[in-house]
Amino acid sequence: MEELRSKLAEVLEEETVNDIDVLEDFEYWDSLAILGIISMVSENYKKTFKAADIRACKTVGDLCKLILG
Amino acid sequence: MDTYTLITGATSGIGHDLAVRLSGEHNLILVGRNEGRLDELISQMSGPNKVLKLVIDLDADRRQAASRLTELIQSESLQIEALVHCAGTSKVMPFRQADTDSIDTIFNVNILSAMELIRPLLKKENEGSLKNIVLISSLASIRGEKGNAVYAASKGALNALTISLAKELAPKVRVNSISPGTVETPMTQDFLKTESGVAHLQTYPLGVGHPEDITNLTCFLLSDETRWITGQNIVIDGGRSTY
Numbered sequence: 001m002e003e004l005r006s007k008l009a010e011v012l013e014e015e016t017v018n019d020i021d022v023l024e025d026f027e028y029w030d031s032l033a034i035l036g037i038i039s040m041v042s043e044n045y046k047k048t049f050k051a052a053d054i055r056a057c058k059t060v061g062d063l064c065k066l067i068l069g
Numbered sequence: 070m071d072t073y074t075l076i077t078g079a080t081s082g083i084g085h086d087l088a089v090r091l092s093g094e095h096n097l098i099l100v101g102r103n104e105g106r107l108d109e110l111i112s113q114m115s116g117p118n119k120v121l122k123l124v125i126d127l128d129a130d131r132r133q134a135a136s137r138l139t140e141l142i143q144s145e146s147l148q149i150e151a152l153v154h155c156a157g158t159s160k161v162m163p164f165r166q167a168d169t170d171s172i173d174t175i176f177n178v179n180i181l182s183a184m185e186l187i188r189p190l191l192k193k194e195n196e197g198s199l200k201n202i203v204l205i206s207s208l209a210s211i212r213g214e215k216g217n218a219v220y221a222a223s224k225g226a227l228n229a230l231t232i233s234l235a236k237e238l239a240p241k242v243r244v245n246s247i248s249p250g251t252v253e254t255p256m257t258q259d260f261l262k263t264e265s266g267v268a269h270l271q272t273y274p275l276g277v278g279h280p281e282d283i284t285n286l287t288c289f290l291l292s293d294e295t296r297w298i299t300g301q302n303i304v305i306d307g308g309r310s311t312y
Contacts, residue, residue, distance in 0.1 A: 028165075035162070050263055
C-alpha cells in the first residue's frame with residue numbers, strides 16, 4: 001500500500017499523499033494525471049482501468065482500494 | 070552471393086506479418102531480442118528462401134547493433150539489399166511524468182537503432198548492394214498524440230531521417246517511411262480495449278488497421294513498381310487524417 005501511495009504521489013507531483021486526501025484538491029489532478037495513473041497501474045500492477053473508473057474515486061484511499069482490490 | 074532483406078521487430082505485429090509474407094520471395098534476416106520467438110517464427114516458414122536471425126536487444130545493445138550486423142554480413146558472406154525497420158516501442162504517459170530511462174528506450178528502439186543498422190549497409194562490407202530502406206513511422210509523428218509525445222518525437226525523427234537519406238543515397242538507394250494510424254498489434258491491443266481506445270477508433274472511417282494493411286504498402290515500396298518514389302512519408306490510416 002505504501003509503495004502505491006508513493007507512486008501516486010509521484011504522478012500527482014506531491015511529496016506524500018494520504019488516504020483521506022481528496023483527489024480534486026490536488027493541483028495536478030487533471031486528465032493527464034488520470035492518464036498517468038492508468039499508465040503507472042498498467043506497468044506496475046498489470047491491470048487496465050478506464051478513465052471513468054479513476055474519475056469515480058473521490059479520495060486517495062478510494063483509488064488505492066480500486067487498484068489493489 | 071545471396072542477397073537478403075533485413076526486418077527489425079520481426080517477432081511481433083507489423084514486422085511479424087511482413088516477415089511471413091516476404092519469406093516466400095526474399096532471403097531474410099530477422100532481427101529480434103527474443104531468440105525463442107525468432108526460432109518459432111522461422112520454424113513456421115517453409116519456403117525455399119534462406120532465413121537468418123540476428124538476436125539483439127535494440128534498446129540495451131543499441132550501440133553494438135552496427136558491429137553485430139557487420140559480423141553477420143562477413144561471417145555469412147551475404148549482401149543486404151533492403152532494410153525494413155519495424156521495431157518500435159511506446160509508453161503512454163503525460164510528458165511531465167516521462168523519465169529518462171523511458172525516453173532513452175523509446176529513442177533507442179524507434180530511431181537510433183535504425184541509424185546503427187543502416188550505417189554498415191552503406192559501407193564496403195555490403196558492396197553497394199543496398200537498394201531500399203523502408204522505415205515504419207507513425208501518424209503520431211505528424212499529428213501528435215496526447216500522452217505519447219516521446220514516441221511521436223522519435224517517429225518524427227524517422228521522417229526527417231527518411232528525407233535526408235533519400236537525398237544523400239539517391240539514385241542507388243530509395244528511402245521511404247510509412248506512417249500508419251492505429252493498427253491492431255500487441256503494442257496497441259490493451260489501449261484499444263480501453264474507453265479511450267474505443268473513442269479513438271470512432272475517428273477512423275475505415276476502422277482499425279491490421280498488420281497486413283501495412284505489409285501490403287511495404288511490399289509495394291520494396292517493389293520496382295515504386296522505382297520513382299523516394300523521400301516520402303506515406304500515410305496509411307483508414308481515413309483518420311480526414312478529421
